[in-house]
Amino acid sequence: MPLPPRLVVAAPSSGSGKTTVATGLMAAFAAAGLSVSPHKVGPDYIDPGYHALATGRPGRNLDAYLCGTGALAPLCAHAAAGADLAVVEGVMGLYDGAAGQGELASTAQAAKVLGAPVVLVVDASAQSRSVAALVHGFASFDPEVRVGGVVLNKVGSDRHEELLRAALDESGVPVLGVLRRTAELFTPSRHLGLVPAAERRAEALEAVAALAGHVRAGCDLDALLRLARSAPQRSVAPWRPEGAEPVAGPRPVVAVAGGPAFTFSYAEQAEALRAAGAEVVTVDPLRDEALPEGTRALVIGGGFPEVYAPELSANAPLRGAVARLARAGAPVAAECAGLLYLARSLDGAAMCGVLDAEARMTDRLTLGYREAVAVSDSVLAAAGTRARGHEFHRTVLEPGAGGSPAWGLRQPSARVEGFVRDGVHASYVHTHPAGLPGSARRLVESARRWPAERCAV
Template identity: 65%
Template sequence: MVVAAPASGSGKTTVATGLMAALTARGTAVSPHKVGPDYIDPGYHALATGRPGRNLDPWLTSPELIVPLFLHGFQQGPVGAGVAVVEGVMGLYDGAAEQGEFASTAHVAKLLDAPVVLVVDASAAGRSVAATVHGFRTYGDIRLGGVVLNRIGSDGHERMCREAVEELGVPVLGALRRRDDIETPSRHLGLVPAAERSAEAVATVERLGALVAASCDLDALMALARTAPDLYAEPWDPREQVVPVPERPRIAVAGGPAFTFGYAENEELLAAAGAEVVRFDPLRDERLPDGTRGVVIGGGFPEMYASGLSANEPLRRDLAAFATAGGPGGGGGPVYAECAGLLYLASELDGKPMCGVLKDVTATMAPRLTLGYRSAVAVSDSIVARTGERVRGHEFHRTVTEPGHGDTAAWQWTTSGPQGFVQGRCVASYLHLHWAGEPAFAERLTRGAAT
């Protein structure tokens, strides 16, 4: 089932994550999914279900890959899942700018032929919520399976809203009361990632699960999910996307609280390409893992941990040495960095020393958020891309670098000029990519690490 809402802020993350946790607590294996490019919600989904949170984004991959990627997540493990819960993005019909409903929750729901549960914020309305539900039921051609009322104020308020919605013939599958004690804290890029909050995040997810279990008809929701028809497609298999190298090079992927953004399929593709994928935490580890032949530094919040990252001088030196002289014959080792990784490789972030791989690049916080899908073209060869190749990615940051690109830039997209840096076998930019849409990148990085 797909959990959607009329607009952002309606409570779909609360309901979706709580539903995942509640069903998991009942012994059901839940496959968690998120529409769109967001990294943060899938972290809470993983806590709720014990399975990787996976993204379904037609823009980053393709519409044709949505069902195979969905089935890949659903069938993961020896027995697969018993139910899939897909959290939507923004409002139900909000997708890529100026492209209609493309990449919207409605688009993905139709690709999956899945019933939709609409989460409606009833905090400032009574019977009028029925007008909202009526509009969403009649606009477009999604299959609206039921409604969950959120932020209900009293028994009387609930009765009023329920009666109005049920007069439409739409079942009310739950009603959540207003609660302030389970809100997940936010910062400049949205919710605080689950990996940063550890025990607090676990407790929040448990409370969400208890709230949904007490407020929603779980049996009715499961029955709704069972109305989704079978999907006739082969699951996405990373082993079919790449040709493995025989050398098994060790590729170290940055993790820990400062680097929490990454798509599970990216690491699966690296492993399928023959890499031994290992983790390191730039806040704690004083050197790269022994035998590292390649490095991936994804997104996250290094600006929140700049002091700690800067204080770990041994790792900063080790990574700089690897990037400049860590390859065969003394050449630089391959380093792929996105967004947070770009900031970490700069000479400084908000005045604090970073790795200095990009020696003349400084990064600072910016007054405005940069957010959106990007259609990009590679303007130079790099460890992953070839000049002229086109990719689809997204930006999501509130920092800027000076300069914005090097003498050899990585990308260019329609909203700006050259972007990012290619320096030796290091490539770094603000562009986030889902490698299921570009599997050759994983193969090229792995081959580069092996030679």
């Protein structure tokens, strides 16, 4: 399958305006009638939510650490099927990746693997002629990375723009956009970044529309589209979940937590579950008082349960249903927010009580990639299975591991964490289906074998 025309939106550093430009471009091209496939380098869950609003297609992640470098192009091809254009938002600075591991998981690596030209977004607010040195450095640092154009962000005036353009005239890198400073595009944030689009859908739609207008007014969309179409033609076999052959027999219902409190989920997760033979049904722990009829397994991903702890606690009927399902031995896979939801309490508010542990918010951010080895056999992995994941939270759980831990971690320090008991696998570590192949099939097969008569949920 050929990859579509494509662009990578990168920057010298975080805070330069990548999300503004990438989301605005996605929305502007979509409004012009193009089918745009949105992507984000790295493990971020929040930006893809805005990308989905901008394009009407699921936001997707491209993470070489979690999924392996060889999976990037297949994941892109899988996501971009039928699209006219793929726009990839980078992470951090262009050449920043997994700490101490060279270019691994960097935006530059993704651009090289995809053969995509880079649009460099530069915060020009405090410079003029120096912008030429900065752009020259980024364009020449790695000859395999093609910086095809610059978007100048936070430009103060016509005179400021003239100085910047004059400085860049001899750089060989064309200016494809100039965006003025504005306070009208503010998107609220909190302790883990932007507020997810699912929590503020109406306002998020307005913000995305404003971004599209801002980018349309300041960028040369025709030139950017020509740059995307200059990417070399490349055919790639699309990603498919391991063991995705047709499954005979009944399709067990796998409930997947959603709604404003549980927004952290990769689109490939539900796809992998369906490919493994599951009927995937969403349950919102803030509003639904019962699990979907016939539920034989439950997946609870990440999100912000700490923000909604009182509301989650108030929904006692669903908390009870989750506890009964777990105690009856049904497969339950919980990541981060799901781990907290299964605890006895979160900041003093009663949770499901499946795990003999207490959770609370702290001021300390735990963030980073993790090398993991499954310590115990579980519904996701056999003991000894190696995986890569990431942590992203400001909470702590006491204790942090049960008698049968989920993972043994090698970095930043050696430790065990998480809980495995009966059908429950609960951990702070987020994984991607492409990086933990066979996990969806393992969970669905466990659901198919589970004797549902043991628990009336």
